[in-house]
Amino acid sequence: MVKKAVYEHAGVSEYWVIHPDRFLTEFYRLTGLSYQLVLADDGGIYRSEAVSGFWLRLAWLWPAEGEPDPVAALRALGMF
Numbered sequence: 001m002v003k004k005a006v007y008e009h010a011g012v013s014e015y016w017v018i019h020p021d022r023f024l025t026e027f028y029r030l031t032g033l034s035y036q037l038v039l040a041d042d043g044g045i046y047r048s049e050a051v052s053g054f055w056l057r058l059a060w061l062w063p064a065e066g067e068p069d070p071v072a073a074l075r076a077l078g079m080f
Contacts, residue, residue: 004028008035014050023062 007015008030015035017026027046028035040046040058048054060073074080 004035008033014048018061020061025058025061 004015004017011030013030015028015030017024017028019025025040025046027038027040029038029049038046044058046056046058048056055077057073057076060068060070063069071080
């Protein structure tokens with residue numbers, strides 16, 4: 001991936017790839033000079049190191065009911 005290599009070279013500390021058509025997420029953290037894949041925890045939550053205190057529940061992106069509910073996500077994050 002060209003974009004990933006550019007971000008890596010620029011020193012971007014965290015890089016996310018979200019594939020909505022494949023229901024796939026990938027999270028990378030810069031470790032030294034290269035990115036390492038980081039998985040969500042057992043509860044399906046990814047905790048950002050680049051944005052202090054920010055976390056993402058993967059089920060918000062791919063809910064079983066169909067459409068994502070941004071209001072529920074904002075409430076869980078304490079923003080609404």
